[in-house]
Amino acid sequence: MKLxxxxxxxxxAAIMAIACQHKANTPSPANTGNNNNNGNNNNNGxxxxxxxxxxxxxxxxxxxxxxxxxSGCHNTTxxxxxxxxxxxxxxxxxxxxxxxxxxxxxxxxxTDNDPNDRMPQAPSAPLTNAQxxxxxxxxxxxxxxxxxxxxxxxxxxxxxSAAIKPMMETYCKGCHxxxxxxxxIVLDTYDGVKNATLNGKLLQTIRQEAGVVAMPSGGAxxxxxxxxxxxxxxxxxxxxx
Ligand code: HEC
Numbered sequence: 001m002k003l004x005x006x007x008x009x010x011x012x013a014a015i016m017a018i019a020c021q022h023k024a025n026t027p028s029p030a031n032t033g034n035n036n037n038n039g040n041n042n043n044n045g046x047x048x049x050x051x052x053x054x055x056x057x058x059x060x061x062x063x064x065x066x067x068x069x070x071s072g073c074h075n076t077t078x079x080x081x082x083x084x085x086x087x088x089x090x091x092x093x094x095x096x097x098x099x100x101x102x103x104x105x106x107x108x109x110x111t112d113n114d115p116n117d118r119m120p121q122a123p124s125a126p127l128t129n130a131q132x133x134x135x136x137x138x139x140x141x142x143x144x145x146x147x148x149x150x151x152x153x154x155x156x157x158x159x160x161s162a163a164i165k166p167m168m169e170t171y172c173k174g175c176h177x178x179x180x181x182x183x184x185i186v187l188d189t190y191d192g193v194k195n196a197t198l199n200g201k202l203l204q205t206i207r208q209e210a211g212v213v214a215m216p217s218g219g220a221x222x223x224x225x226x227x228x229x230x231x232x233x234x235x236x237x238x239x240x241x
Contacts, residue, residue, distance in 0.1 A: 050149070053149075056145050056146050057146070057149070059134060060134070061219070062170050063127065063131050063170055065086065065171075065174075066172060067127060068085040070182075073120075074086075096143070099143070101136040107135065107139060110126070111132060123180060124174065124177065125173070125178065128169060131169070155225045160240055163229045164193060167229070167230070168188065168193055169188070171222065173187055185201070194238045206230065208221055
């Protein structure tokens with residue numbers, strides 16, 4: 001009897017271990033961009049497994065790049081207050097407690113109620129609640145440095161609300177919002193994204209064509225699937241759908 005129980009426990013543990021190899025043991029996909037996970041549009045170099053748990057390089061790093069590394073802030077040149085948020089190593093290097101968001105300095109900063117102390121500092125907008133929740137989960141789950149996890153992107157889904165807006169929030173908004181928007185290009189409003197798309201600039205920069213400044217500045221190139229989404233949305237008239 002006892003032996004059977006132990007045997008069952010081992011079998012269950014083994015099944016769970018196999019399940020976890022390909023799928024993190026988290027309840028919902030990381031909500032940072034495109035959530036339609038049909039497995040067909042991978043852009044991860046032939047690995048067809050999409051990890052729907054939190055993936056550092058796919059889900060977390062772009063938020064830091066787009067919101068914290070502008071000129072004068074936490075990039076490798078300016079190192080504001082000694083913090084650099086351009087890589088896993090630097091993000092987790094200072095005041096960072098793996099497994100405990102509320103003890104982690106950067107988490108306190110992004111959730112500070114005082115707009116003068118909060119990061120990103122006013123007049124920049126705070127991170128969205130979805131981004132803050134995701135960062136908290138990532139830290140509390142141990143702040144894993146997962147990379148190359150596949151993409152949660154479906155190029156057949158290219159509405160503004162489901163695909164384009166969340167993409168801009170994750171990759172672009174930090175440098176392209178409000179009065180201080182880089183080059184005056186505003187990407188946290190529908191009109192701003194539509195204008196930059198219809199005049200061709202946005203696609204040229206994310207395709208990283210010769211002669212334009214490559215975007216997202218300081219970050220990895222968007223996936224082929226993401227670029228296709230923008231292209232299809234543009235071709236369909238850049239609707240507010
Ligand atoms: C870390 C900051 C940063 C991020 C993130 C960023 N940009 Fe930029 N962007 C800039 C800066 C700075 C410029 C001005 C570059 C210059 O002219 O030298 C710029 C310029 C642009 C331009 C104008 C290019 C031109 O030649 O007129 C477009 C379009 C643009 N960005 C789109 C995007 C998009 C789309 C994203 C997200 C995928 C993005 N940017 C993310 C900083 C950023």
